[in-house]
Amino acid sequence: MKIGVGYRRELAEWIATRPVECLEITAEHFAGRGEETLAELAESFSLYVHGLGLSLGTPGPVDPERLKAFARVAEIARAEWISEHVAFTRTPEGDLGHLNPLFPSRQTASLVADHAREVADYCGKPIILENITSHLRIEGEVSETDFLNEICDRADCGLLVDVTNLFINSRNHGFDPVAWLDEIEAKRIRQLHIVGYSQSGGRYLDGHGEPIQEDLLELAREVIARAGVQAVILERDEDFPGADGMDAELAKLRRLRDGF
């Protein structure tokens, strides 16, 4: 199991001097730019390419220009796998700029699975799909876990369990995240995301700017105990803590791995 971080320009110097085992590249950060940097990173690290804007849950074809740009990044990165979200960001009226939840149904599962296979085939890479945070609880035809399982079965793809998103949703919507894990097909879980959560006004929030809390590590332990996780990525996006702080965050994840 490799331990790594999401690549951010602010972390470039720190990454260059640390034994980071893998990096996750956000496709949109390198679409049409930074190809030289990306090629250099591919020489030194295992890379995974993660998308934010393909909007797999939007009916109709995947945006061809975005798909082309995504595939280009995956190619230069020599990505071991690619990932996106079970969500939508766009409708015919426009781009919402952020991930939003889908109506969990067999029809939607089929749509997302079709798009996932299309993206995987176009890029020539295996794809894994991530669960999102949502402050909306949408009562659909199926439960969230059945929904994710059906998508992965139809697409024959892996799952990226965002431990922080799962934890936040469980606290905001009042369910047991371990029971959620018991319902998920563990054999599909390939990668984890983790980063500290924040709290405001009685809600849990995913600002991607806090140190990893102990209860998140406990939940991550539950996932790793159930599944053959191949990589854990620290997804810190802001309020970077400096070299010592980042070292401490990675040390938490290495201790987590060493516990197995």
Add this chain to the structure above:
Amino acid sequence: MDFNSALARLLRDGPLRDTFRGDPDGVLAGLAPGSPQDRKALAALRYEDLEVQADILLRKRFDLVKRLAPRTCEVAGWKNFRAYARSCWPETPEADAAAFCEHAGRPVPIETHRARFSAGSGKMACHWVRRTAENPAGVHVLLRLGQHVREWFFEMRL
């Protein structure tokens, strides 16, 4: 209207959410979701949850507008942006920045010109900028080179 579009309409439109709070059936009749299951799921959404999710989208917009008009955003602040952004959804971050610069109580002329020019399609613009608390007097020149906007400011010391 499919589920995603109906949900997106609620998330983009603050006044519509306010109406939904008091009259969900009326709002959903207008949105006309495609199936009874979609309608039931939308009707079950809580106003408070919609507001929190919508705020996340507005924060993303604020982050993009900040890149184009940093001083305007710093002076006006998030609360002002939220009040402006709740009831409009410009097509691009550039149009968003231009509209917010107009809305903001203390405009920063250079940023207003930059945002308006970026949102448009003109090749070149030249503005006389009067002295304010945020910038000296001078001439602000903007040039569109392909997808990029270059700008120069020639300060006039009187």
